[in-house]
Amino acid sequence: MNKDRVLTRVNEIFRDVLDNEHLIITYQTTANDVEDWDSLNHIQLVVAIEKQFNLRFTSREILGWRNVGEMIDSIIKKI
């Protein structure tokens, strides 16, 4: 799967979890840019992404991402 398709699917997960139909994320998006993307929702996002792509992130990865792009890099590495 290429990076853009992963982004599209991750975007859908964000919309679902954060309950915001119009949310658009990019590789540069950070938690500060998105309303409701707090540390608790972050956990829910991570679990939803793990389920969608059938993978497991390490705790270090989860704590280390600085933006959506880095999160997607982690996904790409595992699929």
Place this chain on the structure above:
Amino acid sequence: MKNFSQLRKSLKNDFSGLQKIRIALLGDTSTQFLLQALQGTAFDRGFNLQILETGFNDIETQVFNEESDMYKFNPEIVVIFKCSHKLLQQYNRLDSSQHSQLADDELMLIGRLYSQINNNLKAKIIYFNYAEIDDAVFGNYANKVESSFLFQLRKLNYKLMNYAVTKTDLYLLDISNLQNQLGKSSLFHPSTYINAEMVLSIDILPAISSRMLDIIEAIYGKVKKCVILDLDNTLWGGIIGDDGFENIQIGSLGIGKAFTEFQYWLKKLKERGIILAVCSKNYETTAKEPFEKHPEMVLRLDDIAIFIANWENKVDNINQIQRALNIGFDSIVFLDDNVYERNIVRENIPALVVPELPEDPAEYLEYLYTLNLFETVTFSVIDTCRTEKYQIEAKRTETRQSFANEKDFLSSLNMLSVIEPFNKFNIARIAQLSQRSNQFNLRTVRYSESQIEAIAKSGNNFTFSFGLEDKFGDHGLISVIIIKVESETVLFIDSWFMSCRVLKRGMEQFALNTIADFGKKNGFHYLKGQYIATAKNRLVKDHYIHLGFAPIDDYWVLNLNSYQKRECFIKEKRSLYE
């Protein structure tokens, strides 16, 4: 079951109109998601949980500081969730010489938490037991080493049960059992724990919340009381009408084993006080044959309170059973292997609980275990003979039909009533009746066992419990009145409730004669009562009018000086304990 994301979205629903319950949620890890899952689950069960969440690791401060937010909030229920991981951390920090003390020390702390809350609040307490963690330091040998963590954890769980036996307002949420059912990897996700200090995985939150709401529903009187059973391929394998009773599958061989074990389970439920009824499309004689003659049947006819086998549709038959038992549809579970029957019943009686039994009868039990349908917050010996009572009631109904008028019927019953104040022998039953009576309940003030105990001891109350027996059998304790002294001349009827099993026997008249007589003898002039309407107590809307009370403001008053005894066919039986 809804997933967490769905539960969370349902928080946007309109909660107004749902029953509000104030809950304090105290945890030693982050409980924000648990809170949301609880509220979402509660919505589907018809409750609006108002949850006070305190910062995590704040349990002791909240409980031991009487000025804390928790006491200001005045919750009806306090939930305490101390997790095994924190217990393990505590164990790890102890000097190894103290490891064997962990369970006892922890239990002592739990006891102090309980007493402190119990002394300051009228709240129920729901305490999580401990999901097992084996730190694998000793391997299997941990079972033989008292100081091992596993040994201490299991000891604590066991001692908690012992402790809970003695405390009526303390209920345990069995998270350890849930972990056994679903596996540790579904309960606990290490990365969620590391990143968010949450010991419950997101996926397990709906199941935990569901268990919690089971307990809460039971506390508020919503419990299952009856199971209606299909026969062919539900209670035994095969079709009795086609195969003949000697060829049905039951017993120790093959698939028969599944049905036998299933029947043992039902038998245990019956002995716990759940009423069993049969609803089957069969000829009655054919359907009853296995119960009478098959050597390997576990259930016999006397286990079944109501037996309906005919070719009418099941919806009508279930309606008939419900009317005979006089209990709500939401307290009845219907078990049938046939998808078509299940759907038609579900569609016509939405409140009925209709589990989707698995296709393979071998899986019935395991599936039903997971549903946790039969949560309760009381258990007394009287529960165990409920089936017999309903069978006797069926006989009474037959007798009633053979009498030309009601008075002849009532006087033929030779009814006797034991009147007793609350005492240690009847407190459990009184509390149970207080929790369960919905229809014949004038003010629907619910009392727990400990509250009933307090009322019994308080000098400002007079308490009456009424038993009823007749020539067919003993109903046991079926009605309760609590009277408060309002002034020198006025007695206020704080509570008056009765089991609907004894409607139309003249029990109300007998009870009124009793309390009126008592009031007069003790120099009071008036009895004052009140009807508080609920969704379920329309039955007693005109209770006080019928008994000759006059309306004054929102109350009903009876002048004792001019009171004439009401006609009634019940005689008083002298109590054993007088």
